[in-house]
Amino acid sequence: MNLIYLxxxxxxxxxxxxxxxxxLHQVLGWxxxxxxxxxxxxxxxxxxxxxxxALQVMRAVADVxxxxxxxxxxxxxxxxxxxxxxFVFGQAQLQGRVALMSLARLRQEFYGLPANKELMMTRTVxxxxxxxxxxxxxxxxxxxxCLMTLANDVQHVDKKESAFCGxxxxxxxxxxxxxxxxxxxxxx
Amino acid sequence: MxxxxxxxxxxxxxxxxxxxxxxxxxxxxSVDTAASGKEALEKTRRKEYAIYFVxxxxxxxxxxxxxxxxxxxxxxxxxxxxxxxxxTVDTAISAMKEGALEYIVKPCxxxxxxxxxxxxxxxxxLERENTILRQKLLGQYTFHDIISKxxxxxxxxxxxxEIASLRSTxxxxxxxxxxxxxxxxxxxxxxxxxxxxxIAVSCAALAETLLESELFGHEKGAFTGAMAQKQGKFxxxxxGTILLDEIGDIAPKLQLDLLRILQEKTxxxxxxxxxxxxxxxxxxxxxxxxxxxxxxxKFREDLFYRLNVININIPPLRERLEDIPLLAKxxxxxxxxxxxxxxxxxxxxxxxxxxxxxxSGNVRELENTIERAMVTCKERVLSENDFQFLNGVKKxxxxxxxxxxxxxxxxxxxxxxxxxxxxxxxxxxTQLGIDRSTLYDKIKHYNIPR
Numbered sequence: 001m002n003l004i005y006l007x008x009x010x011x012x013x014x015x016x017x018x019x020x021x022x023x024l025h026q027v028l029g030w031x032x033x034x035x036x037x038x039x040x041x042x043x044x045x046x047x048x049x050x051x052x053x054a055l056q057v058m059r060a061v062a063d064v065x066x067x068x069x070x071x072x073x074x075x076x077x078x079x080x081x082x083x084x085x086x087f088v089f090g091q092a093q094l095q096g097r098v099a100l101m102s103l104a105r106l107r108q109e110f111y112g113l114p115a116n117k118e119l120m121m122t123r124t125v126x127x128x129x130x131x132x133x134x135x136x137x138x139x140x141x142x143x144x145x146c147l148m149t150l151a152n153d154v155q156h157v158d159k160k161e162s163a164f165c166g167x168x169x170x171x172x173x174x175x176x177x178x179x180x181x182x183x184x185x186x187x188x
Numbered sequence: 189m190x191x192x193x194x195x196x197x198x199x200x201x202x203x204x205x206x207x208x209x210x211x212x213x214x215x216x217x218s219v220d221t222a223a224s225g226k227e228a229l230e231k232t233r234r235k236e237y238a239i240y241f242v243x244x245x246x247x248x249x250x251x252x253x254x255x256x257x258x259x260x261x262x263x264x265x266x267x268x269x270x271x272x273x274x275x276t277v278d279t280a281i282s283a284m285k286e287g288a289l290e291y292i293v294k295p296c297x298x299x300x301x302x303x304x305x306x307x308x309x310x311x312x313x314l315e316r317e318n319t320i321l322r323q324k325l326l327g328q329y330t331f332h333d334i335i336s337k338x339x340x341x342x343x344x345x346x347x348x349x350e351i352a353s354l355r356s357t358x359x360x361x362x363x364x365x366x367x368x369x370x371x372x373x374x375x376x377x378x379x380x381x382x383x384x385x386x387i388a389v390s391c392a393a394l395a396e397t398l399l400e401s402e403l404f405g406h407e408k409g410a411f412t413g414a415m416a417q418k419q420g421k422f423x424x425x426x427x428g429t430i431l432l433d434e435i436g437d438i439a440p441k442l443q444l445d446l447l448r449i450l451q452e453k454t455x456x457x458x459x460x461x462x463x464x465x466x467x468x469x470x471x472x473x474x475x476x477x478x479x480x481x482x483x484x485x486k487f488r489e490d491l492f493y494r495l496n497v498i499n500i501n502i503p504p505l506r507e508r509l510e511d512i513p514l515l516a517k518x519x520x521x522x523x524x525x526x527x528x529x530x531x532x533x534x535x536x537x538x539x540x541x542x543x544x545x546x547x548s549g550n551v552r553e554l555e556n557t558i559e560r561a562m563v564t565c566k567e568r569v570l571s572e573n574d575f576q577f578l579n580g581v582k583k584x585x586x587x588x589x590x591x592x593x594x595x596x597x598x599x600x601x602x603x604x605x606x607x608x609x610x611x612x613x614x615x616x617x618t619q620l621g622i623d624r625s626t627l628y629d630k631i632k633h634y635n636i637p638r
Contacts, residue, residue, distance in 0.1 A: 049295070055207040082207035084241075084271070086295045094213045139216035150215065152299035 002030040002180055004132065005072035007061055008037040012075050016103070016124060020075075023125045024132070028176065035072065038064060051081040054091045054100060062098045070179060071097045071135040073128055079104040089127055089151065092134035099131035105154055123157050133168065136175045141168050193309055194218045194235060198228040198255060199243040199271070204294075208241065215305070224248055225255035232259050237266070238312045239305065244272040244279060253286055260287055264530040267308050315532075322517065332374035334367055335518045338508035344371065344500055351498050352379030357450060359435075359495045360473040362502030365552030368473035369431060371500060375471060376429040384428030387421045391442075392434035400442055401458045410459025422455055422466050429469045435495065436476030436487065443488045450494045470495070505547040505554060513539050515551060519558040520570060529562055537572035545578055599634045602627070606636070 004024065006017055021032045044056035061074040080102040081087045090101030106123040108116045126147055133148050141148035146165035151157045164172055195217045197208045205221035212219045220235070222228035226249050228242065240259055244252035256268040269290045270283040280291045290304055329337045331345040351358065352375050360368045369388060376386040394402055397411070405420030421430055432438075438446070449455045450470060454463045472495045481487035505511070516534050524531045538561075547553055561574040592600070605616040617627040630636075 053203065053207075055203050055210070081295060082211060083201065083204040084208045084294050084296065085211065085298050085301065088211065088298065091207070091210055092214065093210065134214050140214055150302060152297070152302055 002176075002183055003069045004028070004030055004032050005035045005065065005069045006032060007035045007064070007072045007074045009057065009061070009074050009076040010037065010040040010078070012037070012077065012103070016075070016121070019121050020073075020125065020128055024073075024128060027129060028132070028172075030070070030176070033069070035064075035066075038074070040076075040078075046081070049081055051079045051087065052076060052102075054080040054082050054088050058091060058093070058098045058100050061100060065097050069097075071099060071132070073132055074098070074100040075128075076100065076102050077104060078102060079110075089157070090131045092131040094134050094139070095137040096135055099128075099135050101127045101131050106157070111154070119158075122162065123154070126157055126160065126162055129162075129164075133164070133172065136172055138164075138168055138171060138175075141165055143167070192218070193238040193312060194220065195239045195241070195305075196220050196222060196228060196231060196237040197241045198222045198225065198246075198252070199241075200224060200246040200248060201243075204243070212305070215302075217305075225250035225252070225258070228255050229258050229262070232262050232266075236263055239308050240266055240268045242268055242270055244270050244283070245274070253283060256283070256288060257286055267312070269304065269308075322521065325514075329514055330518075332370065332377060334370050334374060335514050336508065336511045337514060338503065338511050340503050341508060341511070344502065345374075347498075347500065348374050349378055351375065353381075354379075354498075355469055356497040357469070357495050358471045358498045358500060359478070360471065360500045360502065361478070362473075362475065363504045363548075363550055364475045365550030366502040366504055367551055368475075368502060369433060371502060372429070372431040372471045372473060376469075379429075379469075381428050381469060385425050386429050386431070387425040388431040388433060389421050390433045392437040396439040396442060397458075399438065400445065403442075404445065404455045404457050405460075406458035407460040410457070414459065417457075420455075420457065422449065422468055423464065425468045426466045427468075429471060432470065432472045434474055434476075435472040436474035436478055436481055440488070443491050447488065447491045447494060450491070505550040509543055512542050512547075512554065515554055516542055516558055519555050520562070523559055523562050527559070527562055529565070530568060531562055531565055531570060532568050534558075534570040535572065538570050538575055541572050541575050541578060595634075598630070599636065602630055602634065603636055606631075 006020055008017060017034055021034060024032045038060060041052075041057055041060040044053045044060065046053055057074060057076060057080065061072055065072040079087055080090065080100070082091070087105065089105060090099065092099035103120070103124060104110055106127060107120050108114060129147050138148050140150040143149060143165040144159065145161045146168055147160060147163060148165070148168045149156070149160050151160065195212055197205045197212070197219060198221070199205045199208075200223055202223065205223065209219040209221050220231055220237070222231055224246060228240070240256070242252045242255050246252060246255070250258070252270050252272075256270065259266050259268060267289045268287065269292060270288045271292055271294050272279060273294050283291045289308065292300070292304070329335050331348075334341070334345070336342070348371065358372075358375060360371050362368050372388070373386060376382065389402060391399060401410070401414075401418070401420065403420050403422055405418050405423055406414050408414060408417045432446070445455065453467065454465050456463060478487055478492050478496070482489045482492050516539060520531055520534050523529070542554070542557070549556070557575070557578065558570070560577065561570055565574045602616070602620070605619050606613070609615040609619065613627055613631070614624055617624045620627065
């Protein structure tokens with residue numbers, strides 16, 4: 001099935017998930033299905049850094065991705081990191097089945113600023129599409145405005161647009177079409 | 189971004205390796221991981237990586253610095269980034285001293301790593317582009333391993349292509365080291381005999397009797413030591429091409445045998461009575477002025493004309509100075525692989541020095557000179573200092589002019605002086621050691637255009 005699972009890890013606001021369902025479907029054209037929340041993977045928590053280890057959380061997501069889905073996007077409130085880096089907004093398996101994103105640094109409150117729900121939602125959609133783009137084989141794009149450009153801080157996230165550039169759009173469409181054709185073949 | 193670059197992440201913690209690899213893959217790099225220094229070296233022996241991220245402390249086996257040093261034994265120019273969780277000034281200094289490109293403390297800011305990777309890859313891309321451009325440039329001036337942009341040489345290249353598939357004999361003349369054998373090979377490999385043998389024989393290297401047996405073969409018992417029948421080079425080259433190098437040095441008896449084979453296409457093995465027929469294209473080469481040798485009675489005139497059906501005269505290196513930079517760069521590129529040295533270029537100063545040298549040994553001498561300089565060079569670029577051994581070697585005047593009258597010679601010297609000075613009579617007169625009015629008189633006398 002041309003299906004992507006949204007997998008809340010711990011508690012995620014319903015509004016965030018609803019907006020993601022709607023926007024991801026609009027952009028990708030695939031069915032977006034919300035999954036039952038995954039319990040916080042306690043072993044992935046790094047007490048020293050007060051962050052969750054992205055790779056370990058991704059492994060927990062990988063364990064529950066239904067075989068019917070092309071991939072799953074895990075969404076976590078808490079800040080993520082990997083041993084080499086102080087933080088990551090998210091991480092994904094390139095051409096794989098698992099993507100992960102954190103909401104922590106997408107909120108203005110993280111930077112000591114007043115909450116801005118609209119801005120947070122815009123950033124969330126951008127980050128979700130960026131990580132899902134990786135699962136469809138897209139790599140970081142040199143076009144600064146493209147969704148697939150690498151953002152190392154939230155200012156970068158705000159600078160890029162909520163759309164893929166021409167090149168990435170073509171690559172994404174081709175990949176989506178390839179999946180859809182394979183799906184049709186399997187049905188036949 | 190170049191998607192073909194490979195990166196190796198070396199860390200004993202699997203999660204560090206895998207998470208870093210995943211992060212770099214999102215950037216389009218091909219990433220491998222290694223859990224130990226030993227594994228890193230095994231992978232490095234199989235593949236060259238653009239960047240090596242190596243953890244400093246790996247409890248089992250060799251540590252990060254040793255791993256880096258071993259990697260650098262395989263790829264001297266490897267870009268190694270040492271990673272550590274416990275930064276100390278001592279370890280940083282030690283890592284940099286041993287050749288680490290960077291030293292980073294984990295965890296570090298994503299921007300820092302992005303910029304670091306971007307910077308290294310940018311340099312790698314430039315180096316790759318530079319290599320490609322250099323190869324393209326050399327390729328433009330390369331004809332069957334012969335590098336030249338000299339007009340005379342270009343004419344020779346086109347002549348070689350024109351005559352490659354003919355059967356006519358070719359006489360290649362030129363000083364030692366000018367590349368006579370390369371031209372002979374180019375003729376063979378450009379023509380329709382390409383899939384047949386190319387046999388080169390140095391006529392100067394063997395005594396008369398041995399050379400005869402070498403060229404025509406011998407029957408068993410033909411002479412002491414001839415324990416079995418042996419095929420000669422002409423038989424081995426049947427259908428292909430034979431190069432008779434240093435033909436000017438062969439004895440009169442052999443000259444006669446060669447004449448027969450050129451006329452009749454037949455020969456007898458030494459001690460044999462059976463006539464053998466072969467289809468061989470003969471190319472002869474010599475540094476000797478054969479016309480002179482004929483005049484002096486040292487070389488058969490009939491053989492000379494048989495050989496000299498197509499004549500190729502290769503200019504000495506001093507008459508194609510424009511080729512020296514191209515040749516030097518070509519030798520640096522080839523020899524750096526052969527000698528296992530990481531020398532990528534040659535400086536302008538060094539090239540200037542090479543241009544001023546006499547090169548009586550021609551291209552071969554230039555090649556040997558570059559090799560000698562590369563053996564002792566410690567830097568990535570050959571500099572003027574690497575050619576200090578050329579100091580004191582004065583530019584010799586190698587006189588190879590044909591016979592001419594004193595007047596003709598004077599006229600030639602005046603023309604050359606005017607050419608050197610762009611027609612400046614005063615300067616030309618100074619160079620010739622005569623006063624200006626004398627030079628004017630001579631220009632007028634010889635009717636030399638300016």
